[in-house]
Amino acid sequence: MPEQPHLDAVELGVYLDLIEVTSVIRLAVEHQLREAGDLSYVQFQILARLGSSPSGSHGMTELADGVVYSRSGLTYQAGLLQKAGLVTRAPSRDDERSMIVTITEAGRERLEKVFPGHIEIVRSLLLDPLSREDVETFARLLGPVREHVRTAPARSARSRRRK
Amino acid sequence: MPEQPHLDAVELGVYLDLIEVTSVIRLAVEHQLREAGDLSYVQFQILARLGSSPSGSHGMTELADGVVYSRSGLTYQAGLLQKAGLVTRAPSRDDERSMIVTITEAGRERLEKVFPGHIEIVRSLLLDPLSREDVETFARLLGPVREHVRTAPARSARSRRRK
DNA sequence: TATTGTTATACTCTATAACTATA
């Protein structure tokens, strides 16, 4: 390990542990999603976001942020989801330029189909070694981080501006 | 969100937050690694593992676990790293079948080159919204999870046995 | 026979740049 960290030992430990833990979980989850529901990780994230949205809808740019770097990446994945009948795409009436992506009933069913096995992996790899109290603590810490990450500069927009 | 979780609300929250947070961090980090050091995320993980190993070496299979699903994936990435002069590969003397991958001086330099910017992203996205105490708590929780994940069934071996 | 690693192949995913259309 390089020895010029602007992080102290504890911070470095958190970072390295997180890299390792999330990498293993992600690999396992990617495989499960493909096998159980023929979904890529990105496709699952899109469906999950739409599914947990009250309206079941999101604009494309909004959907891209935090999931893919480029808009074209989202266009590709959304195209696959649409072809599979899991989402619909329709132009917004407020702004004719923007596309509203909406999860379909089949999309929700697919989500439900993969969810149990998905959860099982997360439970066995992440949650099992933690006590109930630890899980609650973990939740308390992660909440603010998620908020912070959401308000961080949007990547799909930024990369466009860079031109 | 599907409503048959074997997870309660808190557990589900941890899971969803983790997905979102790690996804954003990973995207940012992947870009930084590519721009600052022309490294893929997997290549960086390989270098980092080798760099933090006392010997600077690892066997291929050992290296594959937790980073890639297939051995061929590692062969590909290790080949790129070798071509770039960042690692060497030599057959083990204990077991002529196995390959020992070792980080080179150039590999360590590359690691040092990307590390500051890398850390900066992790700090700004993950660590900043947490207090010093929170970071320590986080470290305490993550440690056991990492241990657990390490002892989980190895993926590169398992996928082979499935044949 | 089992295991280690490589190779050939085919496929998925991704991003960049150029483009269209709307604001």
Place this chain on the structure above:
DNA sequence: TATAGTTATAGAGTATAACAATA
């Protein structure tokens, strides 16, 4: 002019299966 999204293209990464070599 700026923004939303798409498309074409080209490259990078991945896994599966078949393979060679060693244990």
